[in-house]
Amino acid sequence: MEAQSTVDSAAAARHARFGKLPERIRYEDMVEEKAATPRDAVRDAYDPEGSWMSFSCLAADLGP
Template sequence: MEGQSMIDSAAAARHARFGKLPERIRYEDMVQEEPVTLHDPARDAYNPEGSWTSFSCFAADLGL
């Protein structure tokens, strides 16, 4: 009978810990909103002088 009481106490401990579902989380608490940055045309403009620095090429590194 000692084994049965041990099983019952373990089952009671498990039920006390895992016997119910966690609290629901509201959608508003899961979403983070940030303001949009303003459009900067200078950032998106094409710069032919600096465009070669935006990629890495082995042939360009060798000067070919």
């Protein structure tokens, strides 16, 4: 009889813990909105004189 009551109390404990679904989470609580960062004009600017330093060219490596 003790084994039956142990099983029943274990089943009751499981049902108390896992017997229902968790509460729903609202969509507003799952989403975070941040403002976009402004564009950096200095970083995005094109410099034709300095751009050759960032590329590797075989002809430039061989020299004249």
